[in-house]
Amino acid sequence: MNETTVQLNDKTARTHILQDLQHQAAIASKVYVQRDYNSGTICKFQTKFPSELESRVDKQQFEETMQTLNNLYAEAEKIGGKSYLEGCLACMTAYTIFLCMETHYEKVLKKIARFIKEQNEKIYAPLGLLLTDPIERGLRVVEITIFEDRSIGFGR
Amino acid sequence: TCNGHSYIMKNCEYQQIDARALGTPASSFQPCTEMKVPRLRRKWEVFPGKNRFYCDGRIILARQSGILPLTLGLIVVTSVLFFAFDCPFLVTHLTVCIPVIGGVLFLFVVISLLQTSLTDPGILPRALPDEAADIEKQIYTSGSSMYRPPPRTKEILINQQVVKLKYCFTCKMFRPPRTSHCSLCDNCVERFDHHCPWVGNCVGKRNYRFFYSFIVSLSFHTSFIFGCVVTHLTLRSQGGNGLVQAVQESPLVICFFSIWSVLGLSGFHTYLVASNLTTNEDIKGSWSSKRGAEDSGNPYTYNSIFINCCATLCGPMPPSLIDRRGFLPPDDIPPVAAADLELSSFLAKNDTNMVGMPSSGHTS
Numbered sequence: 001m002n003e004t005t006v007q008l009n010d011k012t013a014r015t016h017i018l019q020d021l022q023h024q025a026a027i028a029s030k031v032y033v034q035r036d037y038n039s040g041t042i043c044k045f046q047t048k049f050p051s052e053l054e055s056r057v058d059k060q061q062f063e064e065t066m067q068t069l070n071n072l073y074a075e076a077e078k079i080g081g082k083s084y085l086e087g088c089l090a091c092m093t094a095y096t097i098f099l100c101m102e103t104h105y106e107k108v109l110k111k112i113a114r115f116i117k118e119q120n121e122k123i124y125a126p127l128g129l130l131l132t133d134p135i136e137r138g139l140r141v142v143e144i145t146i147f148e149d150r151s152i153g154f155g156r
Numbered sequence: 157t158c159n160g161h162s163y164i165m166k167n168c169e170y171q172q173i174d175a176r177a178l179g180t181p182a183s184s185f186q187p188c189t190e191m192k193v194p195r196l197r198r199k200w201e202v203f204p205g206k207n208r209f210y211c212d213g214r215i216i217l218a219r220q221s222g223i224l225p226l227t228l229g230l231i232v233v234t235s236v237l238f239f240a241f242d243c244p245f246l247v248t249h250l251t252v253c254i255p256v257i258g259g260v261l262f263l264f265v266v267i268s269l270l271q272t273s274l275t276d277p278g279i280l281p282r283a284l285p286d287e288a289a290d291i292e293k294q295i296y297t298s299g300s301s302m303y304r305p306p307p308r309t310k311e312i313l314i315n316q317q318v319v320k321l322k323y324c325f326t327c328k329m330f331r332p333p334r335t336s337h338c339s340l341c342d343n344c345v346e347r348f349d350h351h352c353p354w355v356g357n358c359v360g361k362r363n364y365r366f367f368y369s370f371i372v373s374l375s376f377h378t379s380f381i382f383g384c385v386v387t388h389l390t391l392r393s394q395g396g397n398g399l400v401q402a403v404q405e406s407p408l409v410i411c412f413f414s415i416w417s418v419l420g421l422s423g424f425h426t427y428l429v430a431s432n433l434t435t436n437e438d439i440k441g442s443w444s445s446k447r448g449a450e451d452s453g454n455p456y457t458y459n460s461i462f463i464n465c466c467a468t469l470c471g472p473m474p475p476s477l478i479d480r481r482g483f484l485p486p487d488d489i490p491p492v493a494a495a496d497l498e499l500s501s502f503l504a505k506n507d508t509n510m511v512g513m514p515s516s517g518h519t520s
Contacts, residue, residue, distance in 0.1 A: 030286055030287075030290070031289075032287055032290045034184055035332065037312050037314060037319075037321070037332060037333055038312060038313060038314060039314070039334070040314050040315065040455070040456060041332060041333055041334055041346075041347070064215065076472065077471075077472055077474075078472070079345065079467050079470075079471050079472070081464075083471060083472045084466055084470045086470075086472070086473075087365075087466070087470025087471060087472075087473075088470055090473070091365070091369065091469070092472070094263070094264050094268060094271075095267075095268075095271055095365070095366060095369070096267065098473060103472065103473045103475075104472055105472045105473060105474060106475055109475060129347065133450070135475070135477070136479075137281075137284070137287070137346040138280050138281035138477040138478070139285060139477060140280070140283065140287070140329060143287070156316065
C-alpha cells in the first residue's frame with residue numbers, strides 16, 4: 001500500500017496493490033506540510049504537528065520523522081569543503097562533469113527517498129498513512145495521504 | 157475476464173499513485189474493444205509553461221529563443237575570422253600559443269552558453285489541484301486579528317528581516333523567497349535573476365553559475381581577440397602593408413563594440429555575486445537602505461565576499477524539480493464494469509473534492 005515508485009509495466013507490483021486495496025478499499029484525504037522559510041531559502045519543512053493527524057500517529061514520532069528529513073536536506077545543501085571541491089572541479093571542466101557524474105545533492109535525494117520508503121513501510125502504512133517524497137511535489141510540501149477504510153473495523 | 161481484471165488493476169494503480177498525477181484533464185473512455193496498452197507519456201509533454209523540449213525531454217529551451225542564434229552566430233563568426241585571418245600571421249610572428257588559448261576560450265564560451273540556454277533555470281512545478289485547494293483554505297481561514305496583511309501575501313521573518321511572500325495566481329502557490337514568475341516563460345523560477353534574451357532562457361538558481369562563467373569567459377575571449385587583432389594590425393602596419401585591407405579582414409569592429417558591454421555586465425554580475433543579490437532584487441531595490449528608517453539589509457548574505465561567491469558559484473548543484481522525463485500514469489481509463497463503478501466515479505471527480513469527503517464507517 002506504500003508504493004511510491006510503481007513500475008507500471010510490472011504485473012506483480014500491480015497484483016500486490018490490487019490485493020492490498022481489496023482488503024481496504026479506502027477514501028483518501030490529504031494533509032500538506034508546508035516549507036519553513038525562517039532560515040532562508042534552504043529546504044526545510046515545518047515540524048508543527050498537523051491537527052488532522054492527531055488521531056492517527058504519535059506526535060513525537062511525526063516530529064522526529066520531519067526533523068530527520070530536514071537534517072537530510074540540510075546535508076544535501078550544505079556548503080562546505082566537499083561542495084566547494086565539487087563546484088571548482090565542475091567549473092574547471094566547464095561544468096561538463098555534471099553530465100557524467102552524480103552530484104552530492106542527487107546522492108542525498110536518493111537517501112531521502114529510501115528513508116521515506118522505510119518510514120512508510122515501518123511506521124505510517126500500518127496506521128493508514130502515506131508520506132509522499134517532497135521531490136515529487138517540487139520540494140514545496142510534504143503530502144500526507146490519509147486512508148480511511150470504508151470496510152468495518154478499521155479506523156483507529 | 158482477464159482484461160477486465162487488468163483494467164481494475166490499472167484503476168487501482170491510478171488511485172494509488174494519484175499523487176503523481178499532474179492534474180491532467182479527466183480521462184476519456186475508450187471502447188471496450190481497444191485492448192492495447194497505451195503509450196506512456198512523459199511529463200514534459202504536458203508541461204504547462206512556455207517551454208520547448210528536445211531529445212525526449214533532456215533539453216529544455218524557452219519558447220521564445222530570443223536572439224540566441226544571433227549570439228551564437230556573432231561568437232562563432234568573430235572567432236572563425238580571428239582564426240582564419242589573424243592566427244596565421246601571429247603564429248609566424250609571435251607564438252603558437254595564440255590559437256591554442258583562443259581555441260580553449262572559444263570552447264569555454266560556447267559550452268557555457270549552451271549550458272545556460274539548455275538547462276532548467278530552477279523552474280518550480282505548479283501546485284497540484286488539491287494542494288492549491290489546501291492553500292486556498294488556509295488563506296481564508298487564517299488571518300491574525302491584529303494586522304491583517306492584504307490577501308495573497310504572507311509575511312515571514314528571515315534573519316530578522318521581514319520578507320513578503322506573494323501568491324502566484326498562475327502556479328497556485330506562495331512563491332518561496334527570491335522566486336519570481338517569468339511572464340515570458342510562464343514559470344516561477346527560483347532565485348530569479350532575469351530573463352536573458354541573448355541566451356534565450358531565464359537565469360535562475362540552477363543556471364546562474366553557467367551564465368556567470370559564460371559572460372566572464374566571453375569577456376576574456378573578446379579581450380583576447382581584441383588584443384591579438386590590435387597586435388596584428390600594429391605589426392602589419394609596421395611592415396607597410398595595406399592597412400585598410402587588414403581592417404576589413406579583422407573582427408575588430410565586432411569586438412570593439414561588444415567588449416564594453418560584456419565587460420560591464422561581467423563587472424555588474426561580479427558585484428551581485430559578491431553581495432549575494434539577484435538582478436531582480438537589485439533593480440527593485442529590495443534591500444536598499446532607502447526604505448524607511450529600518451535597517452533593511454540583504455538577509456541572504458553571508459557578510460563575507462568570499463563565502464558569498466563560493467555559495468553562489470561553487471555551492472551544491474540543486475536538482476531539476478520538474479522531472480521532465482518522468483512518466484505520467486496511464487490516463488485513459490476504459491469504460492466501467494459494475495464492480496469498478498465507485499472507483500471510476502471517484503477518479504473522474506476533481507481531486508479537490510477529496511478533502512471534504514464524508515467518512516462513513518469511520519470510528520475513532
